[in-house]
Amino acid sequence: MSNFSKTARRTVVAVLLAAAASTAISVSVSASDGYNRVVEVINNTGMALEYLHASNKGRNDWGHDHLGSYVLHPGQSMAIDFNDYSGYCKFDLRATFENGATSERYNVNVCSEYSVTFR
Numbered sequence: 001m002s003n004f005s006k007t008a009r010r011t012v013v014a015v016l017l018a019a020a021a022s023t024a025i026s027v028s029v030s031a032s033d034g035y036n037r038v039v040e041v042i043n044n045t046g047m048a049l050e051y052l053h054a055s056n057k058g059r060n061d062w063g064h065d066h067l068g069s070y071v072l073h074p075g076q077s078m079a080i081d082f083n084d085y086s087g088y089c090k091f092d093l094r095a096t097f098e099n100g101a102t103s104e105r106y107n108v109n110v111c112s113e114y115s116v117t118f119r
Contacts, residue, residue, distance in 0.1 A: 035111035037083040042117040043072040043095075045103075049118060051096040052080070056088035057107070071098075082110040 043049040049072040053062035066080050082091055089111035095103045095118045103118050 033087060035089060037089070037110045038079050038081045039108075039110050039113055040077050040079050040115040041066075041072065041093075042077040042115055043074055044117050044119045045097065046074055047097040047099055047101070048073050049095050050098055051094075053094045053096075054082055054091045055094075056084055056086050057090045057092070058086060058088055062092075062094050077115075 041049075041052060050067070052066045052072075053064065054066055055061060055063045063084070066082070067078070070078065072078055089109050090107050091110050093105045093108055093116060097103070105116055105118075108116055
């Protein structure tokens with residue numbers, strides 16, 4: 001066998017192994033349990049909702065702010081993806097309004113609820 005064919009064969013094998021590894025990684029990262037965790041958050045209060053923290057039932061803190069730089073003014077809503085890749089469906093939500101008041105919802109099943117309204 002010539003050096004070219006050995007080199008070509010090694011290259012083909014390396015490319016195939018890299019493709020297989022890449023596919024395996026993509027499948028494991030994008031593998032889903034089939035649940036949609038996107039929930040419409042509705043602000044039906046008279047104040048702007050400035051922060052929305054969510055904590056899956058396995059956490060002991062409120063987690064990050066899901067609104068980021070957005071503010072939900074009275075009557076506005078926003079679709080929020082609560083998928084934190086933990087596998088949890090039940091979350092506690094904490095809304096903080098412009099005057100510092102908070103409103104909390106506990107045990108919200110983000111896998112089956114389509115919306116959460118703060119009143």
